[in-house]
Amino acid sequence: MAVADRRTAEAGTSMSRLMERAGTAVADAVAALGHGVSALVLAGPGNNGGDAFVAARVLRQRGYRVAVLDLAGEGGSEEAVTARSAYRGPRVAADDGAIDAAVEAATVIVDGLFGGGLSRDLEGAMAALVTRVNRARVRSRAAPHVVAIDLPSGIDGATGMVRGVAIRADRTVTFECRKPGHLLVPGRHYCGKVTVAEIGIAAATLKGLAVTTFANEPDLWRAHRPKLARGGHKYDRGHAVAVSGPMTATGAARLAITAALRTGAGLATLLSPGDALLVNAAHLTTVMLARVDDATGLTEALTDRRRNAVLLGPGMPPDAATRAMAEAALAAPAAAVLDAGAVVAFAGDVAGLKRAVGEGAAVLTPHAGEFSRLFGGEGGDKLARARAAAAASGAVVVFKGEDTVIAAPDGRAAINANAPPFLATAGAGDVLGGIITGFLAQGVPAFEAAAMGVFLHGLVATRIGPGLIADDLIDGLRAARAAFDML
Numbered sequence: 001m002a003v004a005d006r007r008t009a010e011a012g013t014s015m016s017r018l019m020e021r022a023g024t025a026v027a028d029a030v031a032a033l034g035h036g037v038s039a040l041v042l043a044g045p046g047n048n049g050g051d052a053f054v055a056a057r058v059l060r061q062r063g064y065r066v067a068v069l070d071l072a073g074e075g076g077s078e079e080a081v082t083a084r085s086a087y088r089g090p091r092v093a094a095d096d097g098a099i100d101a102a103v104e105a106a107t108v109i110v111d112g113l114f115g116g117g118l119s120r121d122l123e124g125a126m127a128a129l130v131t132r133v134n135r136a137r138v139r140s141r142a143a144p145h146v147v148a149i150d151l152p153s154g155i156d157g158a159t160g161m162v163r164g165v166a167i168r169a170d171r172t173v174t175f176e177c178r179k180p181g182h183l184l185v186p187g188r189h190y191c192g193k194v195t196v197a198e199i200g201i202a203a204a205t206l207k208g209l210a211v212t213t214f215a216n217e218p219d220l221w222r223a224h225r226p227k228l229a230r231g232g233h234k235y236d237r238g239h240a241v242a243v244s245g246p247m248t249a250t251g252a253a254r255l256a257i258t259a260a261l262r263t264g265a266g267l268a269t270l271l272s273p274g275d276a277l278l279v280n281a282a283h284l285t286t287v288m289l290a291r292v293d294d295a296t297g298l299t300e301a302l303t304d305r306r307r308n309a310v311l312l313g314p315g316m317p318p319d320a321a322t323r324a325m326a327e328a329a330l331a332a333p334a335a336a337v338l339d340a341g342a343v344v345a346f347a348g349d350v351a352g353l354k355r356a357v358g359e360g361a362a363v364l365t366p367h368a369g370e371f372s373r374l375f376g377g378e379g380g381d382k383l384a385r386a387r388a389a390a391a392a393s394g395a396v397v398v399f400k401g402e403d404t405v406i407a408a409p410d411g412r413a414a415i416n417a418n419a420p421p422f423l424a425t426a427g428a429g430d431v432l433g434g435i436i437t438g439f440l441a442q443g444v445p446a447f448e449a450a451a452m453g454v455f456l457h458g459l460v461a462t463r464i465g466p467g468l469i470a471d472d473l474i475d476g477l478r479a480a481r482a483a484f485d486m487l
């Protein structure tokens with residue numbers, strides 16, 4: 001964003017104009033809360049504080065009651081200093097008693113302490129102030145509405161992580177586009193409703209920045225959605241296959257392969273070990289069934305080049321035999337999706353996985369535990385971890401969770417935010433693997449197939465609502481798939 005600001009300034013829109021528009025957008029959001037607003041504006045040392053002073057000035061000009069708690073100290077950018085001196089209204093003394101009284105009296109608190117320039121954990125007086133505001137926000141009667149400028153102070157805009165402590169906002173007004181910190185958890189949960197104000201950074205300027213981080217929304221992959229050709233043959237829509245687990249663990253792959261079919265693959269086959277053939281046969285109608293017992297059998301099955309997308313891992317143990325099958329899938333011309341056991345089977349040998357992936361289209365779909373077992377590490381910057389994993393494995397990595405990150409080896413990454421909490425249920429991950437396989441079978445490139453698959457998965461769950469089980473996702477896919485085509 002700093003680069004965008006600089007280029008915009010070079011193109012003739014000064015930083016002070018941007019700040020004026022940013023602060024005015026915040027004032028608009030506060031004014032929209034209705035009459036009787038009495039705003040306490042918290043202004044920090046950087047340009048976020050500059051925006052806060054502009055907002056305070058504009059609100060006062062419009063006749064609202066405003067007081068500013070100025071925590072700028074000495075210095076700040078030229079624009080912030082100008083904004084500060086242009087505000088001539090009441091200020092709150094920076095002592096505990098005065099702050100408590102001001103917080104008590106406010107109906108709205110505007111958080112302009114820190115935005116994109118947060119560089120370390122909040123400590124001391126700043127941390128204490130944030131805690132005070134958070135306490136006031138949950139007090140039962142007449143709790144103030146908290147509006148954050150750009151980001152809730154204490155949230156790291158690049159990672160969504162809390163730096164020590166962070167403001168809990170009801171609303172966040174950001175500028176030009178959402179940042180990762182608005183989409184990744186926990187940051188997302190601190191923002192409240194996020195609105196994006198245009199402040200005059202031209203789309204061309206943003207485009208010229210070669211952005212590689214995206215919100216996972218239709219603009220990202222709309223053009224890649226499979227199109228149904230009139231008079232098309234079922235083989236035009238691909239042939240998805242999935243490998244079944246052993247006799248006691250067959251359901252996961254059946255869910256997945258059925259999801260692939262519902263996603264639009266023209267044909268679907270479940271490849272089953274001999275001991276599980278009967279149980280699989282008893283449960284399948286439209287999905288075809290064939291016997292495959294090991295890596296040699298899978299290689300043989302995938303010599304039929306019409307079978308152009310393969311999923312394995314659901315219901316499979318993370319052992320040497322599974323790894324050998326995964327290597328067979330990756331060596332075949334079909335695009336491959338590795339989930340669950342097939343991901344963990346490579347634990348400790350990411351280099352070996354990368355060799356196996358080679359130049360082929362491959363997608364890995366680990367949840368946090370599987371991700372750690374394969375790539376190491378625990379917690380921290382999810383976006384950076386997903387990107388590093390994609391680069392290290394040569395595969396598209398779908399790092400699952402409430403804020404699933406889809407990362408490609410070329411550095412692109414998308415953050416998903418449409419998954420409802422009730423989607424975290426047994427079998428849901430198997431359905432996701434199947435949906436992605438279904439898109440791959442229809443010829444969608446790996447990154448887009450994974451990204452649209454994750455989105456469709458969230459969409460179908462949201463349409464069903466709480467109480468869903470994975471089987472419902474399969475049923476719901478039919479209508480959701482149609483809605484997805486209209487996005």
Ligand SMILES: NC(=O)C1=CN([C@@H]2O[C@H](COP(=O)(O)OP(=O)(O)OC[C@H]3O[C@@H](n4cnc5c(N)ncnc54)[C@H](OP(=O)(O)O)[C@@H]3O)[C@@H](O)[C@H]2O)[C@H](O)CC1
Binds near residue numbers: 048114115116126
């Ligand atoms: N295009 C846009 O999006 C525009 C955004 N604007 C606003 O500008 C801010 C970003 O402004 P910036 O000055 O870069 O950063 P901040 O205001 O967030 O804060 C920087 C100052 O805060 C100090 N700092 C950082 N972390 C801490 C901390 N934990 N405790 C105390 N102080 C901290 C930092 O000090 P350093 O020592 O690190 O230098 C700075 O003094 C953006 O969020 C928008 O609100 C523009 O107004 C318009 C264009």
Ligand SMILES: [K+]
Binds near residue numbers: 114148149151152153
């Ligand atoms: K802020």
